[in-house]
Amino acid sequence: MSDLAALVAQQSLNGVYLGCLYVMVALGLTLIYGVLNQINFAHADFVTVGAFTAFFTATRFATKLLGLPDAAAYLVSIVAAFGMGALLGLAVNAAVFAPLRERGDELRPLIATIGVSVLLENAQLALFGPIPYQFDSPFARETIRVGRLFFSMQSVVVVGVSAAVIAALYAFLRFTFLGKALRAVAQDRETAGLMGINPGLLIGLTIVIASALAGMAGALLGPVLVLSPFAGATVIVKAFAIVIIGGFGNLQGTIIAGILVGIIEAFTVQYLGSGLIDLVVFVLLLAMLVARPTGLIAERKEENV
Amino acid sequence: MKRLGLTFLALVFSSLAQSQEIRIGVAMPISGPGSYFGVMDKEGIELALEQLKGAVNGHKLQVQYEDSACSPLQATNVVKRLLDQFKPHIVIGEECSDASLAIAPILNEAKVVQLNVGSVTMKLTESGYKYTFRIFPNAEQQSAPLVKVAQGVLKARTAVILHEKTNAGNDNAEGFKKPFEAAGGKVLATIDFGRDVNDFTAIATRIASLGKVDVLPTFALEGQQVRLSQALAQAKVVKGGGGSGVQMGSIWLPYGFDQKAGQASEGYVRIVQFDPNEKRKMVQDFVKAFKAKYGADKTPTHINAHAYDAILLIAEAVRRGAKDSESIREQFSKFKDVEVTTGRITFDAKGQTSDLSVVHFVETQKDLSWKALNWQ
Known part of the structure; x- marks a missing residue:
């Protein structure tokens, strides 16, 4: 393999790995928008809660209390973060979002997501303090080398979990009754209600799924992030950009855009400089808004989510 | 008449108490990604104050902490509020260079000493600020x-x-x-x-x-x-x-x-800038006191040490007769080989520590x- 080919292959691998992390964060955002037509500004904090849940599960509960080996403890922590995200979504929806939605006001739930974000951030600051935690995944310590290419076992876990989650989400939405009902609510909430579907329940389910995905994203990102109560904020702007580039509310578009942004970032670092990453990504975002405002995959309500 | 006399006495005592206070504003990041600086700074400051029993030469060291978040905008707001309400004689801060640069002109305009313990940018002490001092080696x-x-x-x-x-x-x-x-x-x-x-x-x-x-x-x-x-x-x-x-x-x-x-x-x-294993007595005393206060498993970092040193330097200035912002500035300017945990401090004409023993x-x-x- 020539030097250039090896370099291109290596940066492509790096980009796919990074892209998968972005996709995991962006999936929940796009899911909520697809069903509720609402942006969730607290999404970053759900990611952070997931990262902390995974950290404490992996380093305290699973290893010290259950006596699991490091690798198993980390895998358990991913499931725990998923569960914690779901619980948090359930609680926040019941306590804040659902009552506001019932009043029929669209602006208040949006503002409420900002309130929830500030609340979660400060609660985590009070609980965990501001000093960054060191979350090491045992898989990050293992480097796999194939010829001149290298990647960590952690990146295999991230790509594998992302692929499994995407497949499961797709299957849920396409082939299960709840998934079909959820898509019906996304297309037309009122008509879905007339067909006997409980929109409130399905909106709650959407928030729970999106929060669970955010929690899981936190577990995958934890060993990459500088883990502090503000950790999620470092990826959320990029996730918003991905959701817009992909087509707000469109799952396929979000997946393609996430991987694309990851690869573009890796090659920007190689050939333009890492200081220009944001410039390149947001120029792409603006170009997309001008040339194709509906995103990579044009928004079609019946195909979203 | 009696009431008038009591009011007069209260005013005299209040004014006396005010003049015997050295008010130290602390503008450090307590929130955001740089918040670990603020937490460690506070630990160092609290330890120094505890050891000094909160006073030097009869002057009470009064400290007010503010969260400047490593942000130029927030640091500016915080310092303006400190100047307006707390009326400090000296402000310790900020840690991040961008925020330190933002507050330097405000403090200098107000003729209040800025003691910087953690910013590296050259501009801080190269911009002609008369009231800015730094114990941290510049870039x-x-x-x-x-x-x-x-x-x-x-x-x-x-x-x-x-x-x-x-x-x-x-x-x-x-x-x-x-x-x-x-x-x-x-x-x-x-x-x-x-x-x-x-x-x-x-x-x-x-x-x-x-x-x-x-x-x-x-x-x-x-x-x-x-x-x-x-x-x-x-x-x-x-x-x-x-x-x-x-x-x-x-x-x-x-x-x-x-x-x-x-x-x-x-x-x-x-x-x-700070090696907890250094054999110097001052370092070992500091490490011992730090562990006694915050736990045996906690070793002080250079951030703890810098903040601790900042209070020691202010105390030293007060010991040498400083009682307000102007006299603190004068005493700082005269400092030569003042021993602190990170080394020895001698400020040059620009307010920059010039001793590379740190x-x-x-x-x-x-x-x-x-x-x-x-x-x-």
Whole structure:
């Protein structure tokens, strides 16, 4: 393999790995928008809660209390973060979002997501303090080398979990009754209600799924992030950009855009400089808004989510 | 008449109490990614105040903490509020260069002393501010020894400079690049990155594609440096990953970094302004008192030490007769070889500490312990 080919292959691998992390964060955002037509500004904090849940599960509960080996403890922590995200979504929806939605006001739930974000951030600051935690995944310590290419076992876990989650989400939405009902609510909430579907329940389910995905994203990102109560904020702007580039509310578009942004970032670092990453990504975002405002995959309500 | 007399007495006592107070404003990041600075600063300050029993020469040391969040805007607001309500004689802060630069003109305009303990940007003491003092080595004072060690001790010919995109990062990078190239070294690339970058694999891949790199001076906050070191080791660029490059750094990293970065930090050569293992009595007394107050498993970092030193310096100024902002400034200007935990402080005409005894070099060993490097 020539030097250039090896370099291109290596940066492509790096980009796919990074892209998968972005996709995991962006999936929940796009899911909520697809069903509720609402942006969730607290999404970053759900990611952070997931990262902390995974950290404490992996380093305290699973290893010290259950006596699991490091690798198993980390895998358990991913499931725990998923569960914690779901619980948090359930609680926040019941306590804040659902009552506001019932009043029929669209602006208040949006503002409420900002309130929830500030609340979660400060609660985590009070609980965990501001000093960054060191979350090491045992898989990050293992480097796999194939010829001149290298990647960590952690990146295999991230790509594998992302692929499994995407497949499961797709299957849920396409082939299960709840998934079909959820898509019906996304297309037309009122008509879905007339067909006997409980929109409130399905909106709650959407928030729970999106929060669970955010929690899981936190577990995958934890060993990459500088883990502090503000950790999620470092990826959320990029996730918003991905959701817009992909087509707000469109799952396929979000997946393609996430991987694309990851690869573009890796090659920007190689050939333009890492200081220009944001410039390149947001120029792409603006170009997309001008040339194709509906995103990579044009928004079609019946195909979203 | 009696009431009038009592009011007069109350006014006299109140005024006396006011004049016998040294009001110290502290503007540090308590929220945001740099908040670990503020937490550690507070620990150092509280310990010093406790040891001084809160007073020097009959002057009570009154401290007010404010969260300036490493942000120029918030730091500006906080300092304006301090000036308006607390009326400090001196303000300790900020840690981040951008925020320190933002508050310097405000404090100088108000003729209130600014004591900086953690910013590297050259501009802070090069802008003619009469009331600004810094006990932290500036970018040039850090970079010149780094170049000296890179070329003299490590025999480096090539370098890749890595730094965060801030005033401090830029100044450190420039401070290394110029003298390194002037002495015949070649800088293969200068790579900057924002504070929101989490994954450094692509950067490490790029560095690996640049050919043999002898040293990698790195200027970023601890969290990013941990990830960066691990990515460089994974790409076999640095010694910790089986490569030949030596990562070099300065006072950005607190004690404990090596344990967080793990094996990837092996061979890391860096400046530490505070070495808790230093045998000097003042250092060992400080470490002992710190552990007694905050727990035996907690070793003070350079951030704790800087904040502790700041209070010691203010106390020393008061001991020498300072009682307000102007006299604190005068006493600081006269300081020569004042011993603190990080070394000895002598301020030059610009308010910058000029004694490089505060610069110590260490190399991380295989077992993650430190080996002191002789560099002067």
